[in-house]
Amino acid sequence: MLFLVHMIVNIPASLPADEAARVKAEEKEYSQKLQREGKWPHIWRVVGEYANYSVFEARDNDELHTMLSNLPLFPYMQIKVTPLARHPSSIH
Known part of the structure; x- marks a missing residue:
């Protein structure tokens, strides 16, 4: 299943700079692992914001929830998930 995720x-x-840097480094490592595994095939930055739109591929809602809740930045995120389905006019 594909999911559009806005983070x-x-x-x-108030978070100390060194702690913020550590969490961001862990986030990058984990997100790149998911990308290499094909579970996070697309990620786009939102210009001018600390935000992104991403496409995740997961077996089901539970797998997606596990991936998202394991993000090191998860405690500091507002997340909106939209399940996706193939469009009947798509040529792919």
Whole structure:
């Protein structure tokens, strides 16, 4: 199943800079692992925001929830998930 995921990140200013840097590094490592595995095939930055739109491929809602909740930045994210289905006019 494909899912469109909109993530908005809001790291609190009270989080120490070294802790924020550590969490961001862990986030990058984990997200790139999911990308290499084909579970996170697309990620686009939203210009001017600390946000992205991504496409995830997951077996089901539970697998997607596990992937998202394991993101190191998850506690600082607002996430909206939209399940996707093939469009009948698509040539792919």
